[in-house]
Amino acid sequence: MAWLFLVLAGLTEVAFAFCLGKAKATPGAAAGWWYAGFAACAALSFLLLNRSLQQLPIGTAYAVWTGIGALGTAVLGMVVFDDPATPGRVFFLALLVASVIGLKFVSH
Numbered sequence: 001m002a003w004l005f006l007v008l009a010g011l012t013e014v015a016f017a018f019c020l021g022k023a024k025a026t027p028g029a030a031a032g033w034w035y036a037g038f039a040a041c042a043a044l045s046f047l048l049l050n051r052s053l054q055q056l057p058i059g060t061a062y063a064v065w066t067g068i069g070a071l072g073t074a075v076l077g078m079v080v081f082d083d084p085a086t087p088g089r090v091f092f093l094a095l096l097v098a099s100v101i102g103l104k105f106v107s108h
Contacts, residue, residue, distance in 0.1 A: 002055035003104070009048035010068025016041035017073040021081055060107045067100040 016038045023034035045065075052061050074093055077083035 002052045002061075005048045006052035006056065006061055006064055007068065009045050009052060010065050011072065012041045012045035012048060013065065013069030014072030014076060016045060017069065018076055018080070021077070025081075056107065060103050064100050064103055067096055067103075071096050071100070 019034045019038035019041060023031040023038065026034055049061065049065050052065075071093055074083070074089070078085040078089075
């Protein structure tokens with residue numbers, strides 16, 4: 001169950017990054033809704049991370065959480081916000097995925 005909480009924490013980290021990106025692109029007071037979404041997603045992400053830490057080592061959990069967030073945010077940036085998808089970026093994102101999977105296999 002701890003791994004499920006951790007994956008959900010990482011996905012909500014991607015969601016709060018998405019909200020920040022949308023807030024940046026939204027003019028005026030309407031951006032406030034995106035900032036509220038950011039706050040809600042950030043709170044949920046930290047809550048889920050905290051739940052996962054009840055069974056997982058902090059070093060592993062934090063590395064996986066930030067890895068999911070970094071990967072998801074980078075892919076989201078390429079798909080939604082037109083960030084460049086260069087071969088180098090894709091290669092190193094693939095290494096990040098391999099590292100996160102590797103941490104899962106070597107954790108007790």
